[in-house]
Amino acid sequence: MGDERQQMTLQVIIIRADGALAETEDVRWRAFAKAFSESDYQWSxxxxxFALTMKLGSSEARMAHYVRSLLRGRPETEDFTLLIQAMHRRASKIFSEMLADSRIEPRPGIRELVVTARAEGLRLVLVSTLARRDTEKLLETVLGQRGREAFHLVVADEARYSGDCERLYHDTRTQIDIDPRHCVVIEAGRIGREAAGAAGFPVITTRSAFCKETPAFGAGTVVVENLPDLISGPDRHRLDLLNSENRAALLSALQRLHAGNCEGLADLDWTDQMRVSDILKTKGSAVKTIEPNATLRALAHSFRKEAVGAMLVLDAEGKLQGIVSERDLARAIDDFGISLPEMRVADLMTRSVVTCAPEDRVAIVANVMTQRRIRHLPVVVNDAVVGLISIGDVLKHRLDEVQLEADVLRDVARARR
Known part of the structure; x- marks a missing residue:
């Protein structure tokens, strides 16, 4: 049995397009919001x-869930079904349009893995539950035309399979015509991981920002934030760019995981204990806020008076409505000129606010802020704002921890003299 395992060399790397290649859920979320808004539904x-509904599987099932929630109590007639289908078609069309216009970046480590795998002669397969045109557009946006040429595509789009991941990996196994034990799948969530595993594929999950799973390692499961976490060590930070040596190490890590050899991987820092709550203990929970109806003149005055770079926009009930920054104000000066002072904060604020929780790990928060170019994150518990952290707070906390580690090592060295 051991000899058989050793002969199962890694020959094919299979990457899930919608989630593992690149984050697409944020685009899907905005597409749903626009579809409901166009239909005059108050979708909040x-x-x-939205992340919680990923467990429903297909986007059509998720749309059905939200339509039923909005029309709760009404009989599910044929018209009801037609409404769900129409809303889903519209949301899918908006998703395609947004996908074409969005500047989507590959997940960390993906570009480097593709380059290294091709150089080593490994086959690359991209699997997707998106429509084929959306899959091709996403791949071209993320990796360019050469990326399109690098992959064999397997698409189980929702027009045929309603986003069925089991059918997707069944088709993948049929099309690549190779023992799945010669492959490794890079997934982004539980449903896809389980479907790939059921088809016989070894799986590594690079947790999507919309995935609620806890990073884990062991017992046949590898769940990490991003691929570079597989080679993170004391001399390398997980957000550092990958050089040629790192790229080779990443592919080597995949090969070892595929072979069931975890030597050198088990001691990685999978459970960084720094939490957002640790930052708030030092910084405090005070947050500067402003109302949506305040003028931008009042906003500028508040920025100057409070000496802050961003303010949260709360309604009369204290609910988070958006966030606005000095950078937003600077861009608005160029866009609107002399009409700016009397405009309202609601006209300028970012409404789709990414938030975090006190128990979130700082490493994950830093990753999200870096990938999505976010400078401020509200800290929220049960819809109530309990703090605000900046990218500066995150970096300072990390530097403080490094300094503490250095001090401890120095004290240990002195004690041994």
């Missing part, structure tokens, strides 16, 4: 709530 769903 934040990023966290």
């Amino acid at each position: 769903c934040d990023r966290e709530g």
